[in-house]
Amino acid sequence: MGTLSAGSEGANRDSACLHAFGNIAEHWDLTVPEQCKLLGVDQAGVLHDWMVQAQAGDDVSLPEDVMEGIGCVLSIYASLVILLNHDRSKGWVRAPNRAPLFGGRSAMSLMASGNRKDLEDVARYLLSERYR
Template sequence: MTASEQCLLLGVDDAEALQDWMEQARAGDSVSLPEDTLEGIGCVLSIYASLVILLSHDRSKDWVRTPDREPLFQGKCAMSLMASGNRKDLEDVARYLLNERYR
């Protein structure tokens, strides 16, 4: 993902702040994140877990960027929906994949 996409998915306005948080986490330091960012991380982890279960690693990378005919995506790729800046869109993708897992 690009830094811009990462910020959109996590609800972070400042790419530099996101980079600082990641560096602190890698160093093993405590990081205090806003609730909205934690919710975004939860959605991303759910999406990742679903893709690992449903698809191979290579196919999952492709799936995120491939246009999809499912009504949710309206011919767009999942990444364009997830990175729309609207948390509901990210949650909808996570929910869609959870439903696919349990079909």
């Protein structure tokens, strides 16, 4: 039996995380530009190539900032499933929100602003709602 190097373990993790992100993106009907903004990826072709590799079961090694974006999205999704449920999470990300953080805008408009802090703020907001 072969041994895995630390690099391949990380690439396996990155592929699994990217695959999970792809499932959430599909469930939330994210556009490619929204996906790129959430992950901080400048070129849609790069994201597409990573997704194709991950879906094929190939190892993908992602930059740390992309993994951080995926982590935020996974946290947001997990919080929404706990607070609402899987099906209602889709509507929540697109609906106008009266909470002060959102100022009447949808969570998606804030999450996909291109500013990582906004994405992190949504994740923190939902975590705080979970523990109210």
